[in-house]
Amino acid sequence: xxxxKPAGRKPSKPESKTILTSIRxxxxxxxRKILARKKPTMxxxxxxxxxxxxxPQRGFFEIAGQKKERTLTVNTVKTFxxxxxxxxxxxxxxxxxxxxxxxxxxxxxxxxxxxxxTEQPESDTVMDDVEAFxxxxxxxxxFIPEEKGGDVAGRLTVIDHDRDTGKELRIDCTKFGSxxxxxxxxxxxxxYETDADFILVIETAGMFQRLVKHNYWKKANCILIxxxxxxTRACRRFIRRLADFKxxxxxxxxxxxxxxxxxxxxxxxxxxGNAAHLNEFFCVPQAKFLGITPKDIVDYKLPTHPLxxxxxxxxxxxxxxxxxxxxxxxxxSAIEYLVRMGVRAEQQALAKHGLNYVIxxxxxxxxxxxxxxxx
Amino acid sequence: MDSLPAxxxxxxxxxxxxxxxxxxxxxxxxxxAAEPLQGETTRREKPARRETAExxxxxxxxxxxxxxxTKNRHLLGFDNPQKALLTAIKEAVDNSLDACEEAGILxxxxxxxxxxxxxxxxxxxxxxGPGIVKSQIPRIFGKLLYGSKFHxxxxxRGQQGIGISAAGMYGLLTTGKSIAVTSRxxxxxxxxxxxxxxxxxxxxxxxxxxxxxxxxPQHGTRVEIELVGTYKRGRHSVDDYIRQTAIANPHAEIFYxxxxxxxxxxxxxxxxxxxxxxxxxxxxxxxxxxxxxxxxLKETSARRLDLTxxxxxxxxxxxxxxxxxxxxxxxxxxxxxxxxxxxxxxxYKAINSVKVMSPxxxxxxxxxxxxxxxxMKKEIPAAFFTAVSRPPAVYRGNPFLVEVGMAYGGELPxxxxxxxxxxxxxxxxxYQQSGCAITKAVLSIDWRSYGLSQSKGALPTGPLVLFVHIxxxxxPFTSESKEAIAAYPEITRELRxxxxxxxxxxxxxxxxxxxxxxxxxxxxxxxxxxxxxxxALREILGMSKPAEQELVVTLKDxxxxxxxxx
Numbered sequence: 047x048x049x050x051k052p053a054g055r056k057p058s059k060p061e062s063k064t065i066l067t068s069i070r071x072x073x074x075x076x077x078r079k080i081l082a083r084k085k086p087t088m089x090x091x092x093x094x095x096x097x098x099x100x101x102p103q104r105g106f107f108e109i110a111g112q113k114k115e116r117t118l119t120v121n122t123v124k125t126f127x128x129x130x131x132x133x134x135x136x137x138x139x140x141x142x143x144x145x146x147x148x149x150x151x152x153x154x155x156x157x158x159x160x161x162x163x164t165e166q167p168e169s170d171t172v173m174d175d176v177e178a179f180x181x182x183x184x185x186x187x188x189f190i191p192e193e194k195g196g197d198v199a200g201r202l203t204v205i206d207h208d209r210d211t212g213k214e215l216r217i218d219c220t221k222f223g224s225x226x227x228x229x230x231x232x233x234x235x236x237x238y239e240t241d242a243d244f245i246l247v248i249e250t251a252g253m254f255q256r257l258v259k260h261n262y263w264k265k266a267n268c269i270l271i272x273x274x275x276x277x278t279r280a281c282r283r284f285i286r287r288l289a290d291f292k293x294x295x296x297x298x299x300x301x302x303x304x305x306x307x308x309x310x311x312x313x314x315x316x317x318x319g320n321a322a323h324l325n326e327f328f329c330v331p332q333a334k335f336l337g338i339t340p341k342d343i344v345d346y347k348l349p350t351h352p353l354x355x356x357x358x359x360x361x362x363x364x365x366x367x368x369x370x371x372x373x374x375x376x377x378x379s380a381i382e383y384l385v386r387m388g389v390r391a392e393q394q395a396l397a398k399h400g401l402n403y404v405i406x407x408x409x410x411x412x413x414x415x416x417x418x419x420x421x
Numbered sequence: 422m423d424s425l426p427a428x429x430x431x432x433x434x435x436x437x438x439x440x441x442x443x444x445x446x447x448x449x450x451x452x453x454a455a456e457p458l459q460g461e462t463t464r465r466e467k468p469a470r471r472e473t474a475e476x477x478x479x480x481x482x483x484x485x486x487x488x489x490x491t492k493n494r495h496l497l498g499f500d501n502p503q504k505a506l507l508t509a510i511k512e513a514v515d516n517s518l519d520a521c522e523e524a525g526i527l528x529x530x531x532x533x534x535x536x537x538x539x540x541x542x543x544x545x546x547x548x549x550g551p552g553i554v555k556s557q558i559p560r561i562f563g564k565l566l567y568g569s570k571f572h573x574x575x576x577x578r579g580q581q582g583i584g585i586s587a588a589g590m591y592g593l594l595t596t597g598k599s600i601a602v603t604s605r606x607x608x609x610x611x612x613x614x615x616x617x618x619x620x621x622x623x624x625x626x627x628x629x630x631x632x633x634x635x636x637x638p639q640h641g642t643r644v645e646i647e648l649v650g651t652y653k654r655g656r657h658s659v660d661d662y663i664r665q666t667a668i669a670n671p672h673a674e675i676f677y678x679x680x681x682x683x684x685x686x687x688x689x690x691x692x693x694x695x696x697x698x699x700x701x702x703x704x705x706x707x708x709x710x711x712x713x714x715x716x717x718l719k720e721t722s723a724r725r726l727d728l729t730x731x732x733x734x735x736x737x738x739x740x741x742x743x744x745x746x747x748x749x750x751x752x753x754x755x756x757x758x759x760x761x762x763x764x765x766x767x768x769y770k771a772i773n774s775v776k777v778m779s780p781x782x783x784x785x786x787x788x789x790x791x792x793x794x795x796x797m798k799k800e801i802p803a804a805f806f807t808a809v810s811r812p813p814a815v816y817r818g819n820p821f822l823v824e825v826g827m828a829y830g831g832e833l834p835x836x837x838x839x840x841x842x843x844x845x846x847x848x849x850x851x852y853q854q855s856g857c858a859i860t861k862a863v864l865s866i867d868w869r870s871y872g873l874s875q876s877k878g879a880l881p882t883g884p885l886v887l888f889v890h891i892x893x894x895x896x897p898f899t900s901e902s903k904e905a906i907a908a909y910p911e912i913t914r915e916l917r918x919x920x921x922x923x924x925x926x927x928x929x930x931x932x933x934x935x936x937x938x939x940x941x942x943x944x945x946x947x948x949x950x951x952x953x954x955x956x957a958l959r960e961i962l963g964m965s966k967p968a969e970q971e972l973v974v975t976l977k978d979x980x981x982x983x984x985x986x987x
Contacts, residue, residue, distance in 0.1 A: 069961060070961060070962065073957075073958055073961040073962050074962060076958065077958055077962060077964075077972060080972055080975055080976050080979070081971075081972070081975060083975065083978075083979050084979070085979060085980075085983065118954075118976075118980070119980070119983070120943045120946055120947060120980060121943070121946075123946050123947060123950040123951065123954075123980070124946060124949075124950050126950070126954065127950040127951070127953035127954045127957065128953075130953070130954055130957035130958065130961075131953055131956065131957045133957065133961060134956075134957040134958075134960040134961050137960070137961050138960070158953060159953075160949040160950060160953070161949075161950060161953040
């Protein structure tokens with residue numbers, strides 16, 4: 047069980063103390079309300095795209111301040127009880143400096159009899175609520191995500207520490223051969239050494255593999271990072287800290303379709319609507335969109351697939367509702383252009399001109415004109 | 422098919438044969454038998470004149486009504502062995518109940534089915550009715566179309582006087598055994614035992630045994646028939662029929678023995694009140710067809726046309742009679758016996774052009790809301806019961822009324838189609854559900870608005886038993902086997918009104934029940950989840966168990982109070 051306290055561990059870090067204090071304070075407020083014979087309430091920020099603002103100067107989605115108040119009534123009593131039990135679990139984790147994955151937390155709830163969750167999405171939602179309630183990162187509450195963070199290869203040395211001895215570990219990302227360094231779930235303690243010119247963030251593992259295999263990072267003097275779809279928080283945080291630390295540009299290379307633009311790229315750059323209270327840390331405002339742009343599809347005569355109904359819907363929805371897209375005229379016209387063409391092109395479509403066309407021609411040509419990258 | 426009464430068909434057996442002969446001819450008469458021969462001759466030479474009127478005449482003869490029904494037994498409900506068993510029981514039970522009610526006796530019925538071999542059964546139905554006078558027994562049980570109910574416009578289960586003799590005829594046909602009847606009319610009277618066979622050519626009874634026997638009951642009748650049949654349980658079964666009879670006749674007590682059953686099934690009496698005695702009425706002018714009108718004019722004892730109209734029909738006043746005569750351009754003083762056919766036709770049209778008051782409705786004997794409820798409550802394990810008895814209405818001059826009962830919830834299965842029980846003059850209808858006006862009316866209603874689920878074109882689904890009863894002096898069955906009711910617009914309209922009325926009551930019950938369930942669920946929410954708030958707060962704040970308990974009790978109280986304010 048993840049909840050047993052590992053031997054020989056130091057007591058809570060100062061950061062944990064603040065968390066514990068706010069957990070206790072909020073629980074005590076509820077207790078006092080009950081004893082005063084009033085219905086206790088909890089306030090949560092509304093977690094949706096409708097409740098975010100885009101600050102171009104600050105560069106990320108910011109929560110717009112709408113809050114929902116959950117008053118304890120007959121109808122909310124189940125969720126209320128579950129939320130409190132989740133908070134109690136978090137308190138236990140923080141106190142014992144332990145962690146639980148989302149899945150583990152879900153299984154812990156199986157001990158809660160009537161208050162247990164029947165499916166994990168229910169427990170995930172409650173966990174997101176708790177996170178938003180305290181306005182902290184769920185890792186600080188002892189909860190960690192299941193998914194992997196992303197892969198790194200190229201001109202970078204990551205400095206980590208041995209968990210047992212505390213000794214410094216230097217991880218050279220040029221020395222993984224055809225493999226790669228895996229971004230850990232928590233990246234806050236990592237330090238970096240690099241002399242790379244830029245970071246190239248790639249959507250698919252396939253394209254990443256091609257670039258790693260042909261040592262593209264050597265040729266272009268860069269760091270390659272694969273996101274494997276929508277980037278995890280850890281991946282975004284890793285890129286953000288790295289880019290801030292060395293002040294190097296971040297270029298993003300994804301599929302030329304509405305999903306690649308409005309979900310993957312948008313989330314990397316400004317964060318998500320669902321975790322808006324944390325976007326400040328989990329975003330990469332300096333990211334630029336290298337490709338595949340709608341214009342590339344024409345310029346490079348890429349083979350295409352027709353846009354599906356969901357793609358068109360996603361594109362229209364972004365133009366209408368996404369504060370980031372709406373802020374950038376360039377994006378609106380690019381997406382409208384894509385919808386007008388009615389097609390999409392994958393990264394791998396470049397292989398039409400030869401397997402290494404992407405390395406020999408496409409990337410070098412694109413990198414010559416960073417000013418043409420989309421915002 | 423239109424309503425039953427083909428007028429001349431019914432009055433005398435001979436006339437009946439004449440009326441049906443055109444269709445009845447088909448299976449066995451001359452031309453059909455000669456067909457292969459005809460085929461051969463045409464191939465060789467020019468078609469010769471095959472028959473002459475004279476040669477045909479040698480084979481033309483009367484067909485007795487019993488012969489006709491021997492060949493067309495499906496018309497009477499004897500088309501397959503399972504149905505034959507049911508029909509035989511049903512005819513006997515219907516007769517017994519009618520007899521008891523007419524005599525003002527609370528019915529006690531005993532029905533037995535003995536299985537003699539795989540497909541051979543002896544059925545017996547015994548009642549405590551008034552019994553039958555010795556001289557009438559052979560004709561009642563050994564002659565088709567002999568009975569007391571046909572000529573009277575009066576609500577009864579039996580109508581034509583075919584049923585029980587047809588059952589006996591079927592038994593004779595399939596097993597060679599006579600129908601056995603024991604009857605006694607009173608304590609001082611002897612009990613007569615008869616074995617009777619029907620002579621199908623003559624449509625006349627043949628008495629095989631006639632004896633005086635010792636019989637325990639003081640009055641009543643017992644009928645026994647041996648027949649080929651199939652006994653099955655479930656849908657269309659005798660079991661179902663008996664149970665439904667018990668529901669629609671809560672004043673009857675029924676004992677029932679069936680093959681493989683452990684002893685006797687007892688359906689107790691739920692009401693000691695006999696249904697009000699229905700009165701016989703004269704035909705209403707609107708309900709009379711031309712043929713009947715012509716016969717009535719011929720047979721009337723009145724000497725003047727206006728008197729005939731007034732005396733032989735209901736609701737014809739002096740003024741109405743005058744109006745009819747005027748409209749028909751006939752003198753009121755004409756001799757009805759001398760009215761020509763074309764004049765009768767004018768008269769027929771005239772009748773329908775004059776406004777005549779609706780027929781009297783005291784001839785009907787509804788089951789009544791209270792009785793429907795008590796009948797359903799004793800046989801159906803439901804939680805909610807409601808019933809509606811509509812005021813009488815009229816179709817084609819025949820008074821009728823519709824009654825609907827609903828039993829909902831309880832132990833009834835919730836995921837099956839509703840159980841639709843159809844009744845005509847208190848008799849359960851088992852077959853031809855889809856062709857029946859009752860079913861059509863049920864299907865024409867959107868049950869979803871009453872809180873049931875319903876697929877398109879199907880009966881609704883839910884834990885519901887639907888009881889629908891039509892009472893009339895003349896129920897318009899679609900065939901002689903009395904399985905389905907014809908959909909006259911007036912009947913459909915009344916059915917819909919009754920169903921909708923009941924449906925509204927049902928839906929308010931369903932809604933109330935849902936609210937209760939919701940309420941119960943919310944109450945249980947408090948019980949189930951508040952303790953967890955206590956546990957969580959104790960764990961976070963490190964409280965003591967008693968402090969946690971105090972919190973839980975207080976919170977429950979706060980929530981309960983706020984809930985009762987809502």
